[in-house]
Amino acid sequence: xxxxxxxxxxxxxxxxxxxxxxxxxxxxxxxxxxxxxxxxxxxxxxxxxxxxxxxxxxxxxxxxxxxxxxxxxxxxxxxxxxxxxxxxxxxxxxxxxxxxxxxxxxxxxxxxxxxxxxxxxxxxxxxxxxxxxxxxxxxxxxxxxxxxxxxxxxxxxxxxxxxxxxxxxxxxxxxxxxxxxxxxxxxxxxxxxxxxxxxxxxxxxxxxxxxxxxxxxxxxxxxxxxxxxxxxxxxxxxxxxxxxxxxxxxxxxxxxxxxxxxxxxxxxxxxxxxxxxxxxxxxxxxxxxxxxxxxxxxxxxxxxxxxxxxxxxxxxxxxxxxxxxxxxxxxxxxxxxxxxxxxxxxxxxxxxxxxxxxxxxxxxxxxxxxxxxxxxxxxxxxxxxxxxxxxxxxxxxxxxxxxxxxxxxxxxxxxxxxxxxxxxxxxxxxxxxxxxxxxxxxxxxxxxxxxxxxxxxxxxxxxxxxxxxxxxxxxxxxxxxxxxxxxxxxxxxxxxxxxxxxxxxxxxxxxxxxxx
Amino acid sequence: xxxxxxxxxxxxxxxxxxxxxxxxxxxxxxxxxxxxxxxxxxxxxxxxxxxxxxxxxxxxxxxxxxxxxxxxxxxxxxxxxxxxxxxxxxxxxxxxxxxxxxxxxxxxxx
Numbered sequence: 001x002x003x004x005x006x007x008x009x010x011x012x013x014x015x016x017x018x019x020x021x022x023x024x025x026x027x028x029x030x031x032x033x034x035x036x037x038x039x040x041x042x043x044x045x046x047x048x049x050x051x052x053x054x055x056x057x058x059x060x061x062x063x064x065x066x067x068x069x070x071x072x073x074x075x076x077x078x079x080x081x082x083x084x085x086x087x088x089x090x091x092x093x094x095x096x097x098x099x100x101x102x103x104x105x106x107x108x109x110x111x112x113x114x115x116x117x118x119x120x121x122x123x124x125x126x127x128x129x130x131x132x133x134x135x136x137x138x139x140x141x142x143x144x145x146x147x148x149x150x151x152x153x154x155x156x157x158x159x160x161x162x163x164x165x166x167x168x169x170x171x172x173x174x175x176x177x178x179x180x181x182x183x184x185x186x187x188x189x190x191x192x193x194x195x196x197x198x199x200x201x202x203x204x205x206x207x208x209x210x211x212x213x214x215x216x217x218x219x220x221x222x223x224x225x226x227x228x229x230x231x232x233x234x235x236x237x238x239x240x241x242x243x244x245x246x247x248x249x250x251x252x253x254x255x256x257x258x259x260x261x262x263x264x265x266x267x268x269x270x271x272x273x274x275x276x277x278x279x280x281x282x283x284x285x286x287x288x289x290x291x292x293x294x295x296x297x298x299x300x301x302x303x304x305x306x307x308x309x310x311x312x313x314x315x316x317x318x319x320x321x322x323x324x325x326x327x328x329x330x331x332x333x334x335x336x337x338x339x340x341x342x343x344x345x346x347x348x349x350x351x352x353x354x355x356x357x358x359x360x361x362x363x364x365x366x367x368x369x370x371x372x373x374x375x376x377x378x379x380x381x382x383x384x385x386x387x388x389x390x391x392x393x394x395x396x397x398x399x400x401x402x403x404x405x406x407x408x409x410x411x412x413x414x415x416x417x418x419x420x421x422x423x424x425x426x427x428x429x430x431x432x433x434x435x436x437x438x439x440x441x442x443x444x445x446x447x448x449x450x451x452x453x454x455x456x457x458x459x460x461x462x463x464x465x466x467x468x469x470x471x472x473x474x475x476x477x478x479x480x481x482x483x484x485x486x487x488x489x490x491x492x493x494x495x496x497x498x499x500x501x502x503x504x505x506x507x508x509x510x511x512x513x514x515x516x
Numbered sequence: 517x518x519x520x521x522x523x524x525x526x527x528x529x530x531x532x533x534x535x536x537x538x539x540x541x542x543x544x545x546x547x548x549x550x551x552x553x554x555x556x557x558x559x560x561x562x563x564x565x566x567x568x569x570x571x572x573x574x575x576x577x578x579x580x581x582x583x584x585x586x587x588x589x590x591x592x593x594x595x596x597x598x599x600x601x602x603x604x605x606x607x608x609x610x611x612x613x614x615x616x617x618x619x620x621x622x623x624x625x626x
Contacts, residue, residue, distance in 0.1 A: 201624030467625035
């Protein structure tokens with residue numbers, strides 16, 4: 001009997017003096033023993049994968065690798081093109097946080113590349129020792145499991161690779177291959193199973209979801225005196241809001257959900273949530289499974305059709321937005337039944353920024369004066385998507401909204417934000433307690449960048465637009481000298497500052513969101 | 517993997533959540549709490565009982581906000597805060613308190 005002792009993750013916190021991107025001393029094998037809990041047979045089978053390691057697993061894995069290389073030309077190019085220039089070596093937050101050289105992106109890629117070479121290149125077939133080609137053994141498979149679950153698929157390394165090699169794609173392919181031979185990860189696969197069975201990652205059923213939303217309506221009315229609705233399954237609404245189910249459950253996510261509701265209310269649009277498609281966060285992407293990603297996405301299409309909506313808006317979620325912005329049309333399109341005057345789909349921040357520009361929202365910025373803020377760009381939004389109609393909109397729009405609702409805003413070191421943003425340390429299917437040690441270490445570059453702006457500008461809080469980032473930071477921030485509620489939802493700040501029509505602006509509401 | 521309660525073994529998963537929810541008892545809760553290094557007081561029981569009642573009605577644990585609101589009502593405004601919940605259950609009201617209450621672990625981006 002050994003309940004997890006994950007909260008005791010130790011780490012060398014250097015404080016504000018340590019530069020966030022300082023290269024650590026090498027610590028060979030430092031993370032070699034880390035094994036995320038494996039998926040149980042029932043978790044595997046629910047997703048169409050074998051329950052346990054199949055007998056001819058080598059054959060299956062090698063064939064799958066070949067199939068992926070053939071189907072996905074980018075994957076093959078990534079495996080072939082690396083020239084070992086070294087540009088990526090110090091770009092991974094897990095390498096920076098752990099010092100384990102196998103967390104250098106090139107080394108992580110080579111775990112798979114070496115096997116690919118052995119079976120799919122001329123030199124590797126005949127002279128494996130000359131080209132670093134390896135047989136696929138059980139040890140290699142175990143090493144894949146260990147180190148491909150130490151990649152958050154954040155793609156920071158790919159920004160610095162002169163060939164544009166995307167380690168995330170390789171990591172997704174590796175997980176897909178492992179799933180196909182029966183070796184999946186519990187966290188991701190159990191969650192995808194819940195989406196298929198209940199409609200969201202949490203396993204929140206329609207009755208519980210309805211009760212939660214009603215409770216929030218009461219809270220808003222109590223706080224503002226205004227009745228603001230959070231409708232569920234309302235046919236004929238104009239907008240379907242798809243948001244991560246964490247928005248119905250966790251703090252500070254739920255305060256962001258209240259913010260979306262207030263914005264929709266003030267904009268005077270009709271909207272609804274769906275109990276059938278009550279999840280934005282598509283974990284199919286993390287395990288590289290096109291089929292699972294598609295199945296989760298099709299629920300959104302179905303809900304949009306069933307409810308007869310004209311628009312789809314996504315709430316604050318990083319990888320949901322990558323899937324939505326970059327793949328939704330391919331996965332579940334065409335969306336020709338939606339109103340083509342609006343982006344399909346649209347991000348809640350695009351919506352809110354649009355309303356701010358139109359002048360429909362009134363703010364009292366002083367409501368956020370207790371915060372000195374910075375903003376954490378979430379990796380999948382920063383490097384896997386865009387917002388608005390101009391390049392870099394995904395960086396500008398969230399900052400524009402923040403500056404419209406608060407008086408004290410400061411960016412972190414330029415090398416750690418926007419396209420160079422550092423992962424929170426919990427992305428890509430690693431936000432699980434069994435990887436807490438890795439999560440804390442992986443967050444340390446971001447935390448050091450935060451400590452810098454705290455030292456230089458007195459920054460007290462950080463805002464984010466990704467459910468994973470928010471949960472991860474609320475867990476790891478206390479290890480770096482911050483309170484767990486130093487991480488905020490962007491729409492929580494919008495919610496604090498917005499003055500609803502008819503609301504007495506001078507009236508001092510309890511302002512719960514900022515108080516806790 | 518199992519907890520020992522009054523001479524019987526109660527199976528749990530890798531993370532200490534019991535596999536068969538019907539196996540739960542107050543004695544088991546004490547055993548789980550001990551393994552979690554949580555000393556059960558009346559306040560802890562208040563939370564655990566609320567979680568179990570909520571679960572019985574909704575088949576899922578409540579949102580942290582819902583839990584805090586309920587605690588505020590029963591234990592008073594000074595105890596209705598996230599911070600206090602973490603004082604009671606250092607590893608989080610959602611996860612650690614659920615484990616002690618014999619409920620499944622909430623999953624997702626939380």
